[in-house]
Amino acid sequence: MPERSIRNIVSQKEICPGHYQMVIDAPEIAAEAEMGQFLHLKWAAETNSDPLLRRPISFNEIDREHGQLIIVYRVIGRGTKLLSTLEAGDKIDLMGPLGTGFSIPEEKNNFLVVGGGMGIAPLLDLVENLLVADKEVTVLLGAEKKEQLLNLEQYQELNVNLKTATMDGSSGYQGFVTDLLADLTAIEYVYTCGPEVMMATVQEWAQENEIAGQASLEERMGCGTGACLSCVCKIKVETESGWEYQKTCTTGPIFALNEVIFDE
Amino acid sequence: MSNVNLKVDLNGLQLANPVTTASGTFGFGEEYKDYVDLNKLGAVMVKGTTLNPKQGNATPRIAETSSGMLNAIGLQNPGVDYFLKNILPETKQYDFKTIVNISGNTVEDYAKLASKLDESGVAALEINISCPNVKKGGLAFGTQPAMAAGVVEAVRQETDLPLITKLSPNVADITAIAEAVEDAGTDVISLINTLLGMKIDIQQQEPVLANKMGGLSGPAIKPVAVRMVYQVAQAVDVPLIGMGGISNAEDAVEFLLAGADAISIGTANFVNPEVSMEILAGIEDYLVENGYDSVEEIVGKAIK
Ligand SMILES: Cc1cc2nc3c(=O)[nH]c(=O)nc-3n(C[C@H](O)[C@H](O)[C@H](O)COP(=O)(O)OP(=O)(O)OC[C@H]3O[C@@H](n4cnc5c(N)ncnc54)[C@H](O)[C@@H]3O)c2cc1C
Ligand SMILES: Cc1cc2nc3c(=O)[nH]c(=O)nc-3n(C[C@H](O)[C@H](O)[C@H](O)COP(=O)(O)O)c2cc1C
Ligand code: FES
Numbered sequence: 001m002p003e004r005s006i007r008n009i010v011s012q013k014e015i016c017p018g019h020y021q022m023v024i025d026a027p028e029i030a031a032e033a034e035m036g037q038f039l040h041l042k043w044a045a046e047t048n049s050d051p052l053l054r055r056p057i058s059f060n061e062i063d064r065e066h067g068q069l070i071i072v073y074r075v076i077g078r079g080t081k082l083l084s085t086l087e088a089g090d091k092i093d094l095m096g097p098l099g100t101g102f103s104i105p106e107e108k109n110n111f112l113v114v115g116g117g118m119g120i121a122p123l124l125d126l127v128e129n130l131l132v133a134d135k136e137v138t139v140l141l142g143a144e145k146k147e148q149l150l151n152l153e154q155y156q157e158l159n160v161n162l163k164t165a166t167m168d169g170s171s172g173y174q175g176f177v178t179d180l181l182a183d184l185t186a187i188e189y190v191y192t193c194g195p196e197v198m199m200a201t202v203q204e205w206a207q208e209n210e211i212a213g214q215a216s217l218e219e220r221m222g223c224g225t226g227a228c229l230s231c232v233c234k235i236k237v238e239t240e241s242g243w244e245y246q247k248t249c250t251t252g253p254i255f256a257l258n259e260v261i262f263d264e
Numbered sequence: 265m266s267n268v269n270l271k272v273d274l275n276g277l278q279l280a281n282p283v284t285t286a287s288g289t290f291g292f293g294e295e296y297k298d299y300v301d302l303n304k305l306g307a308v309m310v311k312g313t314t315l316n317p318k319q320g321n322a323t324p325r326i327a328e329t330s331s332g333m334l335n336a337i338g339l340q341n342p343g344v345d346y347f348l349k350n351i352l353p354e355t356k357q358y359d360f361k362t363i364v365n366i367s368g369n370t371v372e373d374y375a376k377l378a379s380k381l382d383e384s385g386v387a388a389l390e391i392n393i394s395c396p397n398v399k400k401g402g403l404a405f406g407t408q409p410a411m412a413a414g415v416v417e418a419v420r421q422e423t424d425l426p427l428i429t430k431l432s433p434n435v436a437d438i439t440a441i442a443e444a445v446e447d448a449g450t451d452v453i454s455l456i457n458t459l460l461g462m463k464i465d466i467q468q469q470e471p472v473l474a475n476k477m478g479g480l481s482g483p484a485i486k487p488v489a490v491r492m493v494y495q496v497a498q499a500v501d502v503p504l505i506g507m508g509g510i511s512n513a514e515d516a517v518e519f520l521l522a523g524a525d526a527i528s529i530g531t532a533n534f535v536n537p538e539v540s541m542e543i544l545a546g547i548e549d550y551l552v553e554n555g556y557d558s559v560e561e562i563v564g565k566a567i568k
Contacts, residue, residue, distance in 0.1 A: 001298050004537050042535070049331040049483040049511065052535060095299075095537060220324050222333070222534045225299070227291030229311075229340045230326040245319055245340060250295075 003028065004095045010068060011088045016147040018075045020084050021060070024092060027067025033059055034101030035125040036216060036254045039071065040224035042093040043082045054095065055079045056221050056249070058122035060151070072121040072150055098224050100254045102126045102214055104133055108188040111135050112213075114202050116142040116177055119194025120150045122216055126191060131159060138184065139163070142177025142198070146170035181205045189213055190257065200262035213257035219248040226250035234261035268551045269558035270544075272306070272526050274503040275451040277388050277426040279306035279361060279526060282559050283516070283544045286507050286530030287312055287365035287390060287430075288337065289481075292351050293358060299537035304544060306526060307361035309390050309454075310347075314367050315376055317343035322474035327463045332484030332509075333531060334461050336475035339367055339395075344380050352384060361387035363428065369398040371418045378422035388426040391419055391450075394434075394457045394479075406432035406457075409444035416448035428505065431455040431496070433485075438492050439499035446500045454505035454528065455496060456489045482531040483509045490522050497523020497564055511539065513546020520547075520559065521566035 010023040029039075040054040061070040075081050086092065111130050115123045120141050130137045138161040143149045145168045152171070155162050163180050164172030173180055177194075178201040190213035192202045199215050206213050222228035232245035233252065236259045243261055246252065270281035285293075287309040293302055302308075320340025327334045342351075347364070355362050364386050368374040374391065381389060393406035393415055405411045416429055429445040431438060433456040442453055458479025463472045471477070489508025497504055506524025510516050511532040519527045532539045547559070556562060 004299055049535075051328055052331055052333060052482055052531070053328050054535065093536075220326050222326050222335070222531075223289070223291075223295070223537070224534075225291070225295045225537060227295040227311075228289060228326075228335075228534065229320060229337050230323075230335065232320070232323060232325070232340070241319075 001032070002096055002098050004093070006091050006093050009086055009088055009090045009092055012084075012086055014084075015072065015150070019072065019148070019150065020075070021070065021072045022083070022086070024069045024071070024094070025067065026069050026094065029094065029096055030062050030064050030067045030069055033062045033069065033097035035059065035062065035129055036102035036122060037097040037099050038253060039069070039094050039096035040098055040221065041083075041095070043079070043086060044091065044093065051078050051082070053222065054224060055083070056224065058216070058253075059097070059125060060121045061125050074118050095224055099249055099252055102191060102254050104130060104135070105189060109136055110186050110188045112138045112140070112184065112187045112190040114140045114177060114190065114192040114194070114198070116194025116198040117144075117148065118150075119192070119198070119216070122193050123191065124151045124154060127155070127158060127160060137161065138187065140165070140177050140180050142166070142194070144168065176201075178202060178205070187211055192216070192257065196262050199260070203257050203260065203262065206257055214254050215257045215260055216253050217248050217255060217260065218253065221249055224249045234263065235259050236261060266548060266552045268548055268556065269560075270548060272559055274505070274525055275426065277361075277452060280359070281306045281544055282520070282526035282547065283540055284309060284363070284505065284526060284528045285533060285540060286528040287392065289530040289533050293355050293360060293362070296533065296537060300540055303359040305360040305540060307363050307387065308355070309363045309365050309528065311341050312339045312365045312367040312392055313341050313344050313347055313377065314339060315344055315373050317341065317346065324472060324474055327472040327478065329461070329463055329480065330484060332480050332482035334463055334473060334478035334480055335458070336473045336478035338475065344377055348380065348384055352386065356385065363388045363390050365390040365392050365430070367392045367395045369395060371414055374415050375418040375422050378419040382423040382425060386425065388428055388452075389419065389423065390428040390430050390454060391415060392430050392457070394430070394432040404432055404434070406441060407435050409440050412441050413444040413448035416445045416450050420449040426451045428452040428454050430457055431492075432457045433488060433492055433508075434460050439495050442496040442500050446502050450502060452503050452505060453496060453500065454507065456485070456492050456508045459485055459488065481509070483511055485509045486515060490518055493519055493524050494522040494567065498567060510543070511535065513543045513550060516543050516547055517550050517562070520562050521564070523564040523567055525563050
């Protein structure tokens with residue numbers, strides 16, 4: 001069951017310009033959390049009304065052994081800027097674990113994980129879990145430049161088939177990470193998280209190759225509990241219109257890849 | 265536990281305490297079961313319900329603003345029939361009173377909703393008159409006394425359930441609307457709904473919300489809401505449920521002192537999902553510390 005609680009920050013560091021890794025002490029949440037789920041958080045324990053709303057951030061890693069949660073985020077605006085000023089020993093206000101997690105289909109063996117930009121962050125835990133389940137894993141990571149390939153060193157230590165793509169050519173292929181899809185064979189299942197255009201391209205490729213998968217979506221959130229209907233995304237259903245709005249915070253953020261409608 | 269009497273009687277609608285949750289911010293109640301002892305809430309105003317299911321607006325549906333937020337959800341809801349069949353039976357396992365917030369685009373919509381809900385076992389209806397009247401070019405029902413009264417009269421004819429009419433703040437004189445709905449037979453008035461607002465993304469040079477405009481809520485609107493409660497409390501005799509930016513017990517007490525008999529918590533639930541229980545406890549503390557025996561005693565005390 002999700003809970004709201006005020007927790008201690010164990011550490012926070014800038015892992016590359018504008019990108020932070022925060023470690024939070026929260027054994028009860030760590031014990032329950034699943035890969036792909038997220039926290040809805042606020043930077044201070046006292047009630048402060050500006051900025052008002054919580055911010056959703058995915059788990060990067062769930063360290064059950066030490067009872068710690070690791071998140072990785074990029075500074076975008078006021079909320080994440082404030083988050084980045086917190087230090088070890090400061091308090092943070094959490095709701096979580098929220099949403100649905102990734103699931104691993106047992107019968108499949110050959111998996112692909114495609115992450116782009118900040119979308120790389122929620123995938124590390126998934127990849128580690130795939131390896132624990134004895135699966136073959138190909139990982140494609142894309143970003144503007146090498147330093148933004150989050151967790152790159154950790155991925156390099158894992159027993160996965162890793163390929164990178166950067167727009168400036170500073171690591172791996174120069175260009176879109178989705179350009180790397182063409183060379184892949186024997187993939188049975190795909191996971192993706194990142195910019196919508198990237199996920200839409202992965203979806204197209206998966207459909208052409210009749211591969212099922214899961215995508216992690218982002219929408220602006222109010223409540224995080226399923227009450228306010230701010231966070232909806234378009235999901236295919238068998239109704240007249242062929243789709244309906246579903247809540248990213250409770251029905252998602254993980255959805256079946258082929259059911260998501262990426263607009264534009 | 266103190267001996268303070270927290271019960272409130274809203275013209276026959278009995279609540280265990282003055283703390284309710286505002287429509288559209290608390291789902292159907294169950295969404296908050298992991299954070300709140302739902303049995304301790306006075307009432308839950310459920311999401312705006314319409315005759316037919318509604319998909320709602322495109323996203324983005326919300327935008328954060330200084331100490332507040334804009335929303336343009338577009339009344340996404342499963343429709344009244346689905347509510348009656350699938351949701352109401354679930355909410356009945358809790359002690360809170362279920363109040364259904366009804367929305368329509370014609371007077372007939374409201375009347376039909378009232379007749380469908382009449383014997384369903386809900387505690388009351390809250391009439392959301394901030395909706396556009398399609399027969400009047402989309403002008404909101406709540407902006408003209410006669411149009412607002414017309415909705416209340418039509419609903420009154422269909423049901424004996426306690427009627428709460430929820431006022432829009434987007435009017436020149438809120439007391440005129442309040443008097444009109446009182447004359448039309450409302451039992452209670454709730455106020456305020458959101459203030460119409462807008463936010464523009466200066467990088468994209470376009471409105472942030474897909475719907476362009478949206479309703480402003482949260483701490484930013486509290487002074488406006490307190491003022492309106494204070495004015496309406498003096499203009500009508502029916503009890504009031506005050507809301508608009510209530511984030512803590514002090515805010516809630518402010519509304520009671522301004523003349524609200526009960527209060528409703530909206531946006532603050534998003535910020536702190538446990539806030540309703542903290543506010544309930546805080547109101548009780550305030551009463552004890554100041555030597556009162558009941559909530560009733562402080563209602564309207566600031567009216568001078
Ligand atoms: C389920 C989920 C998981 C996420 N996981 C991560 C993560 O692991 N790491 C990471 O860096 N970011 C993640 N994000 C995005 C992150 O929530 C936003 O970057 C953050 O809210 C921006 O806040 P801000 O105040 O800095 O930006 P501002 O632009 O000032 O924020 C204004 C408002 O818009 C909302 N907002 C802005 N961008 C986004 C966005 N992309 N998604 C949702 N809401 C947004 C904010 O929450 C706030 O309400 C995730 C989003 C979701 C929905
Ligand atoms: C996301 C959201 C959805 C809302 N939906 C409704 C609704 O369906 N019907 C209604 O009468 N009011 C609706 N409201 C208005 C609230 O019930 C309340 O009147 C308003 O937000 C002011 O209170 P607050 O500042 O405490 O949120 C909504 C408000 C928000 C923030
Ligand atoms: S954030 Fe409120 S329903 Fe998802």
